[in-house]
Amino acid sequence: MGQGMPTxxxxxxxxxxxxxxxxxxxxxxxxxxxxxxxEAGIVHIEEYPKKYREADIKLPDEELYRKGRNYLNDLESxxxxxxxxxxxxxxxxxxxxxxxxxQLDRARELVAKREDLLTKIELIEPYxxxxxxxxxxxxxxLIVVVPRGDRENWKKVQERIRQxxxxxxxTIVQLxxxxxAVALRVGRLxxxxxxKIIEESGFLLLKxxxxxxxxxxxxxxxxxxxxxxxxRGQLFKVEKDIRDFFESIKDRxxxxxxxxxxxxxxxxxxxxxxxxxxxxxxxxxxxxxEDQMRLLDILEGKYQGHYFIKxxxxxxxxxxxxxxxxxxxxxxxxxxxxxxxxxxxxxxxIDPTFYLWFFFPVYFGFMLGDAGYGLILLISLLFFRWANPxxxxxxxxxxxYLWAAVFTIFFGILYGEFFGEVLVKAGIVSPIIHRxxxxxxxxxxxxxxxxxxxxxxxxxxxxxxLRLRDNHHALFNLFNFLGxxxxxxxxxxxxxxxxxxxxxxxxxxxVLLISAIAVLRLHGPVAPIELVSSVGHIVSFARxxxxxxxxxxxxxxxxxxxxxxxWPVAGLVVGLLFHxxxxxxxxxxxxxxxxxxxxxxxxxxxxxxTTKVFKPLxxxxxxxVS
Numbered sequence: 108m109g110q111g112m113p114t115x116x117x118x119x120x121x122x123x124x125x126x127x128x129x130x131x132x133x134x135x136x137x138x139x140x141x142x143x144x145x146e147a148g149i150v151h152i153e154e155y156p157k158k159y160r161e162a163d164i165k166l167p168d169e170e171l172y173r174k175g176r177n178y179l180n181d182l183e184s185x186x187x188x189x190x191x192x193x194x195x196x197x198x199x200x201x202x203x204x205x206x207x208x209x210q211l212d213r214a215r216e217l218v219a220k221r222e223d224l225l226t227k228i229e230l231i232e233p234y235x236x237x238x239x240x241x242x243x244x245x246x247x248x249l250i251v252v253v254p255r256g257d258r259e260n261w262k263k264v265q266e267r268i269r270q271x272x273x274x275x276x277x278t279i280v281q282l283x284x285x286x287x288a289v290a291l292r293v294g295r296l297x298x299x300x301x302x303k304i305i306e307e308s309g310f311l312l313l314k315x316x317x318x319x320x321x322x323x324x325x326x327x328x329x330x331x332x333x334x335x336x337x338x339r340g341q342l343f344k345v346e347k348d349i350r351d352f353f354e355s356i357k358d359r360x361x362x363x364x365x366x367x368x369x370x371x372x373x374x375x376x377x378x379x380x381x382x383x384x385x386x387x388x389x390x391x392x393x394x395x396x397e398d399q400m401r402l403l404d405i406l407e408g409k410y411q412g413h414y415f416i417k418x419x420x421x422x423x424x425x426x427x428x429x430x431x432x433x434x435x436x437x438x439x440x441x442x443x444x445x446x447x448x449x450x451x452x453x454x455x456x457i458d459p460t461f462y463l464w465f466f467f468p469v470y471f472g473f474m475l476g477d478a479g480y481g482l483i484l485l486i487s488l489l490f491f492r493w494a495n496p497x498x499x500x501x502x503x504x505x506x507x508y509l510w511a512a513v514f515t516i517f518f519g520i521l522y523g524e525f526f527g528e529v530l531v532k533a534g535i536v537s538p539i540i541h542r543x544x545x546x547x548x549x550x551x552x553x554x555x556x557x558x559x560x561x562x563x564x565x566x567x568x569x570x571x572x573l574r575l576r577d578n579h580h581a582l583f584n585l586f587n588f589l590g591x592x593x594x595x596x597x598x599x600x601x602x603x604x605x606x607x608x609x610x611x612x613x614x615x616x617x618v619l620l621i622s623a624i625a626v627l628r629l630h631g632p633v634a635p636i637e638l639v640s641s642v643g644h645i646v647s648f649a650r651x652x653x654x655x656x657x658x659x660x661x662x663x664x665x666x667x668x669x670x671x672x673x674w675p676v677a678g679l680v681v682g683l684l685f686h687x688x689x690x691x692x693x694x695x696x697x698x699x700x701x702x703x704x705x706x707x708x709x710x711x712x713x714x715x716x717t718t719k720v721f722k723p724l725x726x727x728x729x730x731x732v733s
Contacts, residue, residue, distance in 0.1 A: 571713050596615055641712075
């Protein structure tokens with residue numbers, strides 16, 4: 108991690124140090140060693156070069172496990188549900204495979220019964236729904252089926268019918284996605300003539316399914332209704348039987364599934380991640396420095412004389428390949444979840460988790476800044492957390508936003524806002540900072556945050572450059588830092604916002620000039636663009652101020668509507684609606700803008716990402732196979 112390098116961040120927030128290892132051992136011991144490595148869960152293995160691999164190695168009962176995996180895939184596909192991972196591994200036997208086969212046969216029976224019922228329902232439901240609507244308006248003389256694409260032709264035919272039956276009444280209902288049913292009342296005298304016109308035009312009269320032919324419309328409808336609801340009842344029962352069936356076999360099938368996947372992970376490791384000679388096997392990977400002795404204890408305890416292992420610290424050129432695992436204190440560890448959705452830092456560089464914890468909740472609270480909204484957010488998060496116990500992602504995300512809610516309440520108190528300016532207008536509180544009156548101060552705070560973070564980004568970029576022994580990159584960030592800092596302070600001096608002693612303003616100009624020349628030499632003709640881009644990133648933090656002011660205005664609108672509308676109830680409804688909109692936008696916009704400022708304006712100054720995340724080989728078959 109760059110021993111002896113200067114550190115401008117909390118040492119407790121770091122990337123775990125790793126060692127690369129190469130393990131050579133007795134080929135006959137590979138399965139046992141693999142089992143113990145998975146039990147320990149401390150090594151990240153790498154794929155062995157293809158030219159050294161051998162594909163003919165087999166596990167005992169491999170075909171049995173392969174058959175089990177096929178049955179499991181078919182069973183999950185049929186039931187439309189995945190069996191969860193189980194904590195217990197079992198030895199798979201022929202009895203287990205026979206059990207899976209029996210359950211697969213039972214699942215096929217249930218699903219076939221469900222599909223048969225669905226087919227019958229789909230056949231009669233359009234007729235039942237159409238007749239239900241048509242007969243609610245009286246019994247028709249004729250019902251014509253009109254395809255969707257023949258509507259214009261039907262209009263012409265209907266005009267001909269109207270000439271023969273001036274008292275024509277028609278009702279149109281949708282039969283299915285491609286057809287509509289038109290119920291006609293034409294009178295007894297015109298019935299045959301109208302029937303003839305319809306036949307000549309090529310349109311067909313409604314024909315019920317064969318089970319309902321020869322029945323009168325009302326009699327057919329009654330039979331359709333009885334059959335439809337009977338079928339729906341049977342379908343409900345079959346779907347319940349499928350759910351009950353899934354629950355009844357879930358525990359045992361989950362055990363079998365986890366064990367089968369675990370064995371196929373072994374196959375994957377043995378064939379893709381290992382190499383062999385006639386008598387030896389080779390495996391390579393990574394282990395955390397803190398787990399080195401534990402790995403040695405495992406090997407020495409059972410396989411003394413049957414293995415050789417070599418450890419090396421990765422050199423800088425290997426940092427791209429080294430897998431990353433983060434170690435952060437509990438205070439800001441939950442903010443690692445934001446990196447899970449973005450990217451982990453490259454090995455040997457700075458872990459930015461601490462900075463996400465330090466800046467994002469503050470910016471969120473600064474932008475939303477309403478104690479009422481913050482309180483609702485706090486309560487909602489605590490309820491959501493309570494409703495999803497044991498879910499790590501939910502726990503981490505709610506922790507991130509609990510911090511944000513606390514700062515929202517803090518800034519709400521600072522602004523004197525509780526669901527808008529209700530308390531301020533009532534004379535109950537007096538704001539320390541008024542968001543819509545003190546606009547210059549709000550803007551200055553936003554820009555000030557930009558200066559701090561952009562300059563901090565350059566400092567972290569210098570550290571990363573030194574850590575990676577990239578002096579060019581370190582110098583580039585150093586002169587960028589000096590150039591942007593001198594430009595900022597000279598601008599304050601020029602605008603009379605900061606009075607500097609006479610020699611110092613000249614020094615700033617000299618530093619700015621030297622920095623510009625140095626950056627140009629280091630980065631070529633695009634250097635001025637980089638400098639302008641850095642200034643743009645600072646100005647971009649003005650979005651903090653813009654969202655903060657907009658949020659204050661939006662939160663105050665409900666009270667204005669309540670005052671404007673003459674009916675208190677209407678004013679209350681409209682006010683609650685606008686508060687709901689303001690609350691939703693108040694969460695979305697600060698989230699988007701707050702994270703954008705971190706990932707785009709701040710991270711681009713120092714962050715180097717990787718796709719190599721430390722994934723220890725574990726029991727359960729959910730690491731390298733899945």
